[in-house]
Amino acid sequence: xxxxxxxxxxxxxxxxxxxxxxxxxxxxxxxxxxxxxxxxxxxxxxxxxxxxxxxxxxxxxxxxxxxxxxxxxxxxxxxxxxxxxxxxxxxxxxxxxxxxxxxxxxxxxxxxxxxxxxxxxxxxxxxxxxxxxxxxxxxxxxxxxxxxxxxxxxxxxxxxxxxxxxxxxxxxxxxxxxxxxxxxxxxxxxxxxxxxxxxxxxxxxxxxxxxxxxxxxxxxxxxxxxxxxxxxxxxxxxxxxxxxxxxxxxxxxxxxxxxxxxxxxxxxxxxxxxxxxxxxxxxxxxxxxxxxxxxxxxxxxxxxxxxxxxxxxxxxxxxxxxxxxxxxxxxxxxxxxxxxxxxxxxxxxxxxxxxxxxxxxxxxxxxxxxxxxxxxxxxxxxxxxxxxxxxxxxxxxxxxxxxxxxxxxxxxxxxxxxxxxxxxxxxxxxxxxxxxxxxxxxxxxxxxxxxxxxxxxxxxxxxxxx
Amino acid sequence: xxxxxxxxxxxxxxxxxxxxxxxxxxxxxxxxxxxxxxxxxxxxxxxxxxxxxxxxxxxxxxxxxxxxxxxxxxxxxxxxxxxxxxxxxxxxxxxxxxxxxxxxxxxxxxxxxxxxxxxxxxxxxxxxxxxxxxxxxxxxxxxxxxxxxxxxxxxxxxxxxxxxxxxxxxxxxxxxxxxxxxxxxxxxxxxxxxxxxxxxxxxxxxxxxxxxxxxxxxxxxxxxxxxxxxxxxxxxxxxxxxxxxxxxxxxxxxxxxxxxxxx
Ligand SMILES: Cc1cc2nc3c(=O)[nH]c(=O)nc-3n(C[C@H](O)[C@H](O)[C@H](O)COP(=O)(O)OP(=O)(O)OC[C@H]3O[C@@H](n4cnc5c(N)ncnc54)[C@H](O)[C@@H]3O)c2cc1C
Numbered sequence: 001x002x003x004x005x006x007x008x009x010x011x012x013x014x015x016x017x018x019x020x021x022x023x024x025x026x027x028x029x030x031x032x033x034x035x036x037x038x039x040x041x042x043x044x045x046x047x048x049x050x051x052x053x054x055x056x057x058x059x060x061x062x063x064x065x066x067x068x069x070x071x072x073x074x075x076x077x078x079x080x081x082x083x084x085x086x087x088x089x090x091x092x093x094x095x096x097x098x099x100x101x102x103x104x105x106x107x108x109x110x111x112x113x114x115x116x117x118x119x120x121x122x123x124x125x126x127x128x129x130x131x132x133x134x135x136x137x138x139x140x141x142x143x144x145x146x147x148x149x150x151x152x153x154x155x156x157x158x159x160x161x162x163x164x165x166x167x168x169x170x171x172x173x174x175x176x177x178x179x180x181x182x183x184x185x186x187x188x189x190x191x192x193x194x195x196x197x198x199x200x201x202x203x204x205x206x207x208x209x210x211x212x213x214x215x216x217x218x219x220x221x222x223x224x225x226x227x228x229x230x231x232x233x234x235x236x237x238x239x240x241x242x243x244x245x246x247x248x249x250x251x252x253x254x255x256x257x258x259x260x261x262x263x264x265x266x267x268x269x270x271x272x273x274x275x276x277x278x279x280x281x282x283x284x285x286x287x288x289x290x291x292x293x294x295x296x297x298x299x300x301x302x303x304x305x306x307x308x309x310x311x312x313x314x315x316x317x318x319x320x321x322x323x324x325x326x327x328x329x330x331x332x333x334x335x336x337x338x339x340x341x342x343x344x345x346x347x348x349x350x351x352x353x354x355x356x357x358x359x360x361x362x363x364x365x366x367x368x369x370x371x372x373x374x375x376x377x378x379x380x381x382x383x384x385x386x387x388x389x390x391x392x393x394x395x396x397x398x399x400x401x402x403x404x405x406x407x408x409x410x411x412x413x414x415x416x417x418x419x420x421x422x423x424x425x426x427x428x429x430x431x432x433x434x435x436x437x438x439x440x441x442x443x444x445x446x447x448x449x450x451x452x453x454x455x456x457x458x459x460x461x462x463x464x465x466x
Numbered sequence: 467x468x469x470x471x472x473x474x475x476x477x478x479x480x481x482x483x484x485x486x487x488x489x490x491x492x493x494x495x496x497x498x499x500x501x502x503x504x505x506x507x508x509x510x511x512x513x514x515x516x517x518x519x520x521x522x523x524x525x526x527x528x529x530x531x532x533x534x535x536x537x538x539x540x541x542x543x544x545x546x547x548x549x550x551x552x553x554x555x556x557x558x559x560x561x562x563x564x565x566x567x568x569x570x571x572x573x574x575x576x577x578x579x580x581x582x583x584x585x586x587x588x589x590x591x592x593x594x595x596x597x598x599x600x601x602x603x604x605x606x607x608x609x610x611x612x613x614x615x616x617x618x619x620x621x622x623x624x625x626x627x628x629x630x631x632x633x634x635x636x637x638x639x640x641x642x643x644x645x646x647x648x649x650x651x652x653x654x655x656x657x658x659x660x661x662x663x664x665x666x667x668x669x670x671x672x673x674x675x676x677x678x679x680x681x682x683x684x685x686x687x688x689x690x691x692x693x694x695x696x697x698x699x700x701x702x703x704x705x706x707x708x709x710x711x712x713x714x715x716x717x718x719x720x721x722x723x724x725x726x727x728x729x
Contacts, residue, residue, distance in 0.1 A: 137496045230498060230535070236668075296499065296532040304542065304671045311668050318668045320542070323500045324480035 014074045015053045018098065021070050022056065029057040029104070040081055040099040044146075045089040045430050046350070052079065052093035057101045061181065061218040067100055068216065069185035077462045078183060080212040082122065082154025085146040087350065088428025090158070090211045090464050097462065100216065102153050109219070113138050117176055117193055118224055122153025122217050126160075129222065139227040141168035144424075145335045153217050159209035161424045163260040163289075163334070166385030168225070170424065172208040179219035180207060183459040193221055206450075211426050212461040214454040228293035231259065232303040233321040235278065235330050236310050240285040241265040241380060242368075243314035245361040248288060248384045250313040251306045252357060258306060260291035261385030262334050267394070268381040271340040278329035281317065288315075288384070289334050337381050338390070345377075345394035349403050351431075353414035354423030357387040366413055367391055374402050388423035411437050427465045435466070467521035467628065469512040470575035471545065472566060474502040475529050475536045476586040489699040491556065501536045504581025506543075507656045510663035511608075512579050513544045514624040522546040524573060528565055530554055534679060542666030542674040549573070553684035558693035559591035566592070567599040568687040575651065577626075577633065582607050582655040593655040603648040605635035609657040611643055625660055 015032070022030050031037065032054050042049025053076070058064045071078050077097035084091055093099060106123035113136045120129060126147040130140040143162035144150055150160065156178070161170035177191020191197065191204045207214060238244040241263065248261050264272070264287045273280045280287070288310065292302040307318050321327040341348055355363050364380065367389075371378045376399055382390035391410055393403040411421040411434055421427075421434045435444060448466055452458075477483055477492065478500045484493040501509075512523045523545040527533045530553070537548040551565050570578060578600075583590035597604035610625035612618040627634040628650070635646045635654055648654075666674070712718045722729045 134496070227496070296535045297538075300535045300538055301675075304538070304674060307668060308672045308675075311672055315668060318671065319665045320539075320671070322506070322539070322665070324478045324498060328480075 014076055018070055018074050018076055019054060022066060025063060025066050026056055026058070029059070031055055037099075040084065040091075040101050041093065043084045043086045043089060043091050045087050045092070045428065046348075047089040047092055047430060050093045050095055052097050052099045053095070055099040055101060057104050059104050061105075061179065061187070064100065064102075064105075064181045064216050064218050065185040065187060067098070068181050068183050071098060071459060072184040072457060075457060075459070077459050078216075079461050080153070080157065080216050082151030082157070083125070083146075083149050085150045086154060086158060086428065087352075087425040088158075088211070088422070088430045090426055090428030090461065092429065094463055102216070102218075103151060105218070106151075108132055111136065111224075113224065115193060116195065116224055118222050120152050120220055120222060122151060122156075122220065124152045126150050126152055126155055129224075133224045134227055137227055138224045140174065140222060140224050141165075142171045142174060145338065152220060152222065156208055156217055156220060157210055157212050158426045159424070161383065161386065161388070163262050163291075163331075163383065165383060166261050167257050167259040167293075172205060174223040175204055175208055175220060176223055177204055177221040178207055178217050180215045181218050182215040183455055183457060187218075191221060195223075209426065211428060211465055213451060213465055214460055228259070228299070230296040230299040231291055231293045231327065232299045233260075233289070233291045233327040233330055234303055234307055234318045235281075235321075235333075236288040236290060236307060236315045236318045237281050237284040238286040238288065238310075238315055242361060242364055244286040244288050245364050245384060247310040247313045247315055249358055249361060250309050251290075252385070254309050256292075256302060256306050256309070258290050258302075258385060259293040260289060261383075262289040263287075263381055263384035263389070264289070264334065264337060265380045267377065267379035268337045268341065271344050271379065272333055272337050275336050275340050276329075276333040278326070278333045280333065281319070284316065289330060334381075337379075341379055341392055341394070345392075347395045347397065347400070348379075349393040349395065349407060351391050351407060351410065351421075352382070352388060352423045352425045353391060353411055353419060353421060354386065354388040355414050355417045355419030357385065359417045359419070360384055360387055360389065363389060363414065363417065363419075367410060370406055370409060374406050376403055376406060383423070386423065387419065408434070408437070429464060432463075432465065467515065467519045467577070468524065468573070468575040469515055469521065469577045469579060470524045470526055470570060470573055471505065471508045471512045471540070472578070472580045472592075473505045473509065473525050473527045473536050473540050474581070474584045474586070475499050475527065475533045476502045476584055479503075479585060485700050485702060489701055491697065491700060499532070499536070501539050502581050502584045502586070504583060504585070504656055504658070506663040507658065507660050508579040508581055509540045509543055509545060510661045511624060511626060511656060512577075513664070514622055514661070515577070515626060515628065516546075517622075518624055519628060521576075524549060524575065526566065526569055527551070528553065528557060528562055528684065537679055538674055539666060541677045541679075542670045543664055544667075544670050545677075547677050548679035550679050550681045551684050551687060552681055555684065556697070557684075558695040559589050559595050560694045561688060561691060562592050563595035563599055564688050564691055565684055566596050569682070570596075570600060577628075577651065578602075578653045580653070580655045582657055593653060597653040600651075600653065602651050602653050604653040604655070605633075605637060605646045605648055606655045607637050607657040608635045608654050609638045609659045610636050610661075614659065614662055619662060622661075622664075626654065 103123040105121035110119040
């Protein structure tokens, strides 16, 4: 037998032993059935899925501990998985790992509005927590466009943001503490149930955005806030994306803090037009979805004022939602951009670079110029209020090498502007080679050393991020 | 021509309502509010009339300070100014129509346009009582013959015809259409099929802030008049028991006989 063959059969043996040891604990919730494995083989990155060696669906912390123990003993790689809605390929197996799908751990354990927090299991769907909070007059602000299916565990591990982030901030602001399970089965609790706390290192924050490379999040204490009394929404039309960026900038410069400021450029509007429940006005080159919240009259006054400012800097018209139903249709139009572009351009390459907010127009102009030069169609949309732009390169097969070049150039530009290669999707494998555009080798090495402390055998989500 | 339109702040029908624990009314804490949809139609018709005959559109709203939001919405649609009768009291149709009468006597509009009802309490009495108080002719449930998809609607023609100090109003009646002619001043309440109301436009929004909203405390207008109708209690309909699927006819008969006790 060749050396490689020997390794392979050893690995196989390990999987079999792993299965045998855990079957009594997990019953039907452990499998090697390829059909079931296919359901946990990919994500929304557009990268090719890959079957893992096995998959488990633990129902509670103790089962995760058992899995982590046996995996460490047998040296098996572990991939924590939420809903698989990630865009960085962070849950795509290399082939030998065990996928640990946490979506069955989906209970809200406690909701304490009086103390401004909720304790949740990692598999709770983002929107479910927000809705439960809203029945008490509260909200859970992070609202990624995928909120109707993404999990809170996945949101924490990717530090997800959403339209409300411009006012309320991204996920990290709402994580007060976690319970973590490390490979080997050690359990730690970090954080507190108080608003403040400076005891020891902030290991909670270390796990936020860790993309499953340090350990499992098996519980989280999440901050909820009182829901605003009123929300107002406007859909502002502009002749082009550049004037929309400038309109957004003017709003911020005048000291307004909208609760949402999303951009849709011409290509995005054309893609979403057919499926949007909100009737997109004809002949517009770009749009801003703007919201304000607060006390009833204040929310309206602020929204009107922001519309006015946008009007002074190039907006041609606006539609103000008259009720909750119209507001939802406008939001839906924004949420459907990504999937409708994908429908139209199956080979789209999507990134999420971010820059300081005031540099948005500069970035937009740069992207337009590059696309023109390379003759690549592109769509730009997203969280313009966060300086976070989803640049989608809409390619033919022939365009792919050119597009890859343009992608790198855009990231380099974003970093030169003191921004980042990834505002919210994370590195995973999709941007593993681009991490060094932003971070020095020394800084990357420091992080690898840190990972060793939590995961000395290198079992947690191997070959991701670094 | 001067047109006065009443605009009521109502609970957004899309938001789940909660009844106060003591049944005295609705919980306002988590509520979102909108312009009563019938009143939006009244505002639209008023704007069309003004744009055809010149003049002004005055918006009148009664209620809490936050009603200013609904008045501003109408101003952003294009109305010219607002009157806000401030009160935290819950008004029955007698008090509401009394306060409106006082404002209208002061404003003396040619036409008062109102929604045929407000979608919160669905009383549908305020317009009728107000016409009686004013001693004016009234046309309720104003509608039009042309469909809401027609060219006539798209070109924003007014459905109410004003000439020679008279207004003609079309209304739907059982099996047909009725046309009424009223002397001005007159009061008209609107049906859903009258028009498609416009959105606030960007120029409208930009102008709305500068438009005047006059405020009067309710009791300055109506003294110590008391309501004639009092809401005693609100409650949700009892939850219905869940349905069940039976396996065969004999089981169905058995359930109907012994559980539902209907045969
Ligand atoms: C249409 C669409 C719109 C999107 N919009 C947004 C957006 O607006 N903002 C945004 O930020 N993202 C967005 N995303 C990306 C994605 O939804 C988020 O990254 C989301 O947070 C992922 O959650 P998930 O449950 O699907 O996690 P998964 O994709 O399953 O996993 C993501 C990462 O989290 C790790 N992980 C998951 N659960 C745990 C756990 N319990 N413990 C440790 N690690 C864990 C995984 O290992 C992986 O690294 C969008 C995606 C789609 C498809």
